[in-house]
Amino acid sequence: MLNIIWLGLIISAIIISLFNGTTDAVVLSITSAAQQAVTIAIGLIGIMALWLGIMRIAEDAGLIKLIGRLLTPIMKALFPSVPADHPAMGSMTLNIAANMLGLGNAATPFGLRAMEQLAKLNPHPKIATNAMCTFLAINTSSVQLIPTTAIAILAANGDMHPTRIIFPALIATCCSTIAAIFAVKFFEKLPLYREKASHELIATE
């Protein structure tokens, strides 16, 4: 899937640019995007180091396990293949909590750490597990309770009451998260996406 999307974007960009006469812009965008990617990652180093440092302290103090235990019933239902006391549960809980509170800077480090811990439970390192897909689906459905950036943009453009969108946005984001959970749980049972089917694919390659 990643291969198709990646190749598709590049090839269609080239074809469209030939029709639109935008080849100059496309060529310029290549180098600037490559540089921008490194700038983003370098900027992330400090934030990642800070939050994973704080998280390690919380872990050594047994706080992560505690949080994990509090939310065990929900997390167990969402991630049945992950043992309840596994460190991945704590990281995923923290990631989802940080996302809900709009602390995007803290959410990414927790999320990436959770993926590393989920990878340790993965018998087939290149194939995503059900737990990984569920975790990502929740992440990509946006669980943010207050869309702060959007509110700021509305306010900057003359909206006197931009916080009016909080309630509608909350309803909409609940819809998308529920849809994500249903979709991911439904898809994981389809023959096309079943864990076993993917394993066989790798074996025959």
Next chain:
Amino acid sequence: MNLSQLSNLISNVLLLSLIGGIPLLAAARKVNVFESFVTGAKEGFEIAIKIIPYLVGFLVAISMFRAAGGFDFLSKIFAPLLTSIGFPTELLPIALIRPFSGSASNSLLADIAHTYGGDSFLAHAAATMMGSTETTFYVVMVYFGAVGISRTRHAIPAGLIADFVGLVAAIVVTRWFYG
């Protein structure tokens, strides 16, 4: 104090209580806090470096597509389909670019709010959309990239369904609140 100042204050308090509270609690439980911090921070450094190749690959492809005018092209293709279900055409570009890029969709939101006014239906619907959808492709690429997954199985379809439901819900709910 208005609501946006209040929500800012709440975020600040949350952040500071995490950064101050966690080490304090840990110290009370006799954890060697600074040593723990450094051990964790080292790991953060490694993860940030590890995702660079994935970020480069993803951002280059997206920027090429965007610079070529690919999103305008997609808008033209999807316009008839989406307008037939009552989706406002003005919101099409932002809906299409949202799964790929957070900064690009934020600048489109600013554009819509500037053109139609911050208190217009379109600006509110777009802002609500930003709150109910996420940069799906970006998250999938970076999160899976960090752990070397190449077979993403159903993560992308599920994420896109969530985005679609988020988009439609945003329009419906905004209309409802405006009506």
